[in-house]
Amino acid sequence: MDSESNIKWNPFSPNYSEDPYPHLKNCRDNNPVQRMSDDSYFIFDYKHVSKFLKEKKFKVHSLSEYLGEKETYIFKNVENGCPYLSKATELWPMFLNDDIHRKIRRAITKAFYSLELADLLNESLETTLGTFENKETFNLVDFCGIYINHFIKKALNIDVEEYEQIKQYSNLLAKSQELYIPKQVYQEINAEILSRKNVFKNSIFKDVILEETKGLNLDDDQLYSIMMISFMAAFETSKDNLSLGLYEILKNPELIEFILKSDTKELKTIIEEIFRFSTPLQYTIRINPYSINVGDCFIPENSKLYLCIASANRDEKIFTQPDELIPNRVVNPHLSFGAGAHQCIGATIARQEMEISLVPMLRFLKNYSVTDVKWSKQILMRTANTITVCKKS
Amino acid sequence: MIIKNWLLDKIAEESGLEKDTINCDEPIENFELDSLSSISIAFDIEKEFNLDEINPTVFQEFNTINKLAQWIQNQI
Ligand code: HEM
Numbered sequence: 001m002d003s004e005s006n007i008k009w010n011p012f013s014p015n016y017s018e019d020p021y022p023h024l025k026n027c028r029d030n031n032p033v034q035r036m037s038d039d040s041y042f043i044f045d046y047k048h049v050s051k052f053l054k055e056k057k058f059k060v061h062s063l064s065e066y067l068g069e070k071e072t073y074i075f076k077n078v079e080n081g082c083p084y085l086s087k088a089t090e091l092w093p094m095f096l097n098d099d100i101h102r103k104i105r106r107a108i109t110k111a112f113y114s115l116e117l118a119d120l121l122n123e124s125l126e127t128t129l130g131t132f133e134n135k136e137t138f139n140l141v142d143f144c145g146i147y148i149n150h151f152i153k154k155a156l157n158i159d160v161e162e163y164e165q166i167k168q169y170s171n172l173l174a175k176s177q178e179l180y181i182p183k184q185v186y187q188e189i190n191a192e193i194l195s196r197k198n199v200f201k202n203s204i205f206k207d208v209i210l211e212e213t214k215g216l217n218l219d220d221d222q223l224y225s226i227m228m229i230s231f232m233a234a235f236e237t238s239k240d241n242l243s244l245g246l247y248e249i250l251k252n253p254e255l256i257e258f259i260l261k262s263d264t265k266e267l268k269t270i271i272e273e274i275f276r277f278s279t280p281l282q283y284t285i286r287i288n289p290y291s292i293n294v295g296d297c298f299i300p301e302n303s304k305l306y307l308c309i310a311s312a313n314r315d316e317k318i319f320t321q322p323d324e325l326i327p328n329r330v331v332n333p334h335l336s337f338g339a340g341a342h343q344c345i346g347a348t349i350a351r352q353e354m355e356i357s358l359v360p361m362l363r364f365l366k367n368y369s370v371t372d373v374k375w376s377k378q379i380l381m382r383t384a385n386t387i388t389v390c391k392k393s
Numbered sequence: 394m395i396i397k398n399w400l401l402d403k404i405a406e407e408s409g410l411e412k413d414t415i416n417c418d419e420p421i422e423n424f425e426l427d428s429l430s431s432i433s434i435a436f437d438i439e440k441e442f443n444l445d446e447i448n449p450t451v452f453q454e455f456n457t458i459n460k461l462a463q464w465i466q467n468q469i
Contacts, residue, residue, distance in 0.1 A: 010448075010450065012446070012448035012449065012450065038428065070429055073429065073430070074429075077406075180432050180449065181432070182429075182432045182433040182435070182436035182437075183429065183430075183433040183436075184433060184436050184437070185436070377446060
């Protein structure tokens with residue numbers, strides 16, 4: 001492994017937001033383990049990403065602690081600034097280890113699986129198709145977002161009428177864990193989170209969380225922390241997966257026809273391929289409690305390892321024609337839901353969302369074509385801000 | 394000159410150093426700004442001078458206040 005290779009990971013390289021995959025391939029092919037100037041490491045190949053996700057002794061870092069350390073700086077010279085970022089992220093399971101992680105993870109899982117999902121999702125689909133019926137042009141991201149939001153809003157009893165506001169709230173929560181966030185944006189996130197402390201009204205979901213965490217004596221802020229992450233984790237990734245997937249499919253009329261004709265088994269295979277292809281969560285971070293060698297690269301203990309799931313999911317050693325969306329891909333061990341102790345608890349739900357919506361949505365959307373796309377600059381979570389579609393004449 | 398002064402103010406504010414002790418030909422990294430400060434300064438530069446997103450590597454390439462001011466001048 002050539003640590004002197006001049007291929008360096010740089011999410012500000014030209015066109016990265018539009019299409020990160022050529023740059024990630026370049027990294028994977030030429031410099032698959034990279035040490036950064038802050039002594040963190042980036043890992044791009046499937047073999048190691050997969051291995052490190054599953055490594056039982058590896059830890060996750062604490063976002064809440066990081067934000068806590070930075071709060072004095074972030075709120076310096078801010079009048080009436082009430083630092084809440086660290087508190088707000090305290091119980092987000094992707095940043096917890098050991099016993100507290102297991103407890104919070106179990107509570108959120110139970111709460112989600114106490115919902116009548118199929119009914120909620122069918123109702124969401126009907127509402128979405130109704131909302132966009134007869135529209136000449138619209139934003140496909142909102143089309144997907146409204147579908148996902150409709151069910152989450154009911155399940156979590158969210159007291160916000162306007163979809164635009166919910167979208168903004170979720171996006172700011174997602175940004176709190178992003179890379180390269182300036183203090184000005186952290187201040188905005190902080191204000192938003194504080195102003196919405198009472199948005200999650202009483203619900204079965206909340207009751208289950210409380211019941212399952214009885215022994216922990218959670219205070220209101222901690223309960224709010226769990227509700228926020230349940231909302232954001234479920235909304236943001238599902239919306240992104242569906243919109244990125246539909247965007248790709250709409251470019252290819254043969255693929256649309258293939259999906260419209262698919263049977264249940266074929267549909268499940270296609271949906272897995274959409275998860276691989278979109279990889280909504282593109283990176284995740286682990287800490288190695290002991291030193292390791294990755295190829296020729298020595299990594300000292302307690303380093304921050306950025307595992308590039310997006311790159312692993314396009315590794316040609318595992319996936320033939322990795323940059324093609326192949327609807328009948330047979331071998332598909334993608335890592336879009338992570339793996340190991342932090343593997344996504346919502347994978348079954350995400351699959352169900354797709355199984356219910358994909359065919360009816362395509363039947364509706366096949367009369368439309370994509371005319372414009374605006375990608376977000378986010379790095380950890382791949383998101384389009386707008387995908388404009390217009391009715392074909 | 395306006396850009397340079399604006400930058401000088403920013404960096405003084407972020408680093409806690411007195412303005413008149415800052416040498417505009419000294420590498421900015423000597424002022425011990427961490428990455429969050431650099432990103433926040435970049436964000437302010439974008440806003441102030443109406444620039445598109447700045448690649449944080451400009452701080453490495455244009456690593457003094459004088460060079461950075463010149464770089465901004467060339468962007469606007
Ligand atoms: C296509 C949709 C989704 C994708 C691609 C996705 C992806 C992921 C990934 C990669 C992780 C692991 C993060 C890590 O290892 O650091 C994760 C964790 C998580 N996901 Fe999802 N997710 C999706 C949908 C959902 C949904 C619908 C829910 C809720 C119902 C959900 C809830 C969670 C939670 C709570 C965690 C944290 C688990 C833990 O740390 O123990 N996700 N997700």
